[in-house]
Amino acid sequence: MARLFLEAPTAPSLFQDCLVEPEEARSILRPQRDERLGFGFTLSPYRGCAHACQYCYVREYPNALHGPEAWGKWIAPKLNAPELLWSQRHKVHNATVFLATATDPYQPIEREYRLTRACLRILLELGTPRVVLHTRSALVLQDLDLLRDFGNRLSVGFSIPTDDDTVRQVVEPKAPPIPTRWATIERLARSGIEVGLSVTPLMPVDNPQAFARRAASSGVSSAWVGRLRLLDRDPFLSLLQAKGWERILETEYVEEVRQAIQREIPRGLHTARRPTQQRCRAFPRKESHQPGLF
Ligand code: SF4
Known part of the structure; x- marks a missing residue:
């Protein structure tokens, strides 16, 4: 199978302030059970993440290439992701x-x-019955043609955890601004792509009613409110305390936002009911997949 990244470096390089460390992966499909969508496989064409979300527990995963303090500063493209997917195509029919x-x-x-595009092309060709993309990035629009070709076999979960871009600048410093995300959702929805709003992990929302109305008018067909999960001794707790944002850990606050969204999107709301504190630092609960996060 021809590789599609002939213009991109296959040796370590720097992209903006992020170290790019291309690798050959050993596997690409991981069995997974989603509490809403049932059994399937996860497919990650990259290891690491340049979005640098401050609450991201993946920084603690043992297979990270660098320590937690370097999270957001490295990314490993899995150069053989499409070939691996093709070789395991019997799994995803x-x-x-x-x-x-x-x-x-x-x-x-x-x-x-x-x-990601190369993997999507393979899934399209294989007739995979259901593909769920989850992102925070307007870059998803570069594949609009492909997404359309999936028809109702594909949906996009789009993450917007706050209505305040100054909050976003603190908690997701390298991810796209909130207005860009709303515009991306609108473009996807207008193009006939099924989009779900993922309010995960829920961060401070200034005006839950206005936020919910914005969501409803953006064209999303569903919404998902997910609570923050904190690991033991999670430094993100100190950040919440320093900013005076501890209310996001309170059930009443989560309910307030959830109800506001439910009023505007009555048939499309899902809520993650999970504890806000994790016990194990290195391994978050296996069964507690956070579909809204990724
Ligand atoms: S939460 Fe998702 S987008 Fe943010 S850093 Fe972690 S993996 Fe990346």
């Missing part, structure tokens, strides 16, 4: 495929590497 866990499939370097 009848399965839901989620892109991605532990990364965003639309990393800034996807502009050059096009690994």
Whole structure:
């Protein structure tokens, strides 16, 4: 199979302030059970994530290339992701495929590497019955043609965890601004792509009613409110305290936002009911997949 990233470096390089460390992966499909969508496989064309979300527990995963303090500063494109997927194609004829866990499939370097696009083309060709993309990035629009070709076999979960871009600048410093995300959702929805709003992990929302109205008017067909999960001794807790944002850990606050969204999107709301504190630092609960996060 011809590789599609001939323009992109295959040796370590720097992209903006991010170290790009291309690798050959050993596997590409991981069995997964999503609490809403059932059994399937996750497919991550990248390891690491340039979005650098401060609450991201993936920084603690043992297979990270660098320590937690370097999270957001490195990214490893899996150069052989399409070939691996093709070699394991028998698995996905009848399965839901989620892109991605532990990364965003639309990393800034996807502009050059096009690994997500190559994997999507294979899934399209195979007739995979259900594909769920999850992203925070407007880069998803570069694949609009492909997404359309899937018809109702594909949906996009788009993450907007706050209505305040100054909050976003603190908690997701290298991810796209909130207005750009709303505009991306609108473009996807207008193009006939099924889009779900993922309010995960829920961050401070200034005006839940206005936020919910914005969501309803954007064209999303569903919404998902997911609570923050904190690891033991999670430094993000100190950030919340320093900013006076501890209310996001309170059930009443989560309910307030959830109810506001439910009033505006009555048939499309899902809520993750999970504890806000994790016990194990290195391994978040296996069954507690956070579909809204990735
Ligand atoms: S939460 Fe998702 S988008 Fe943010 S850094 Fe972690 S993997 Fe990347």
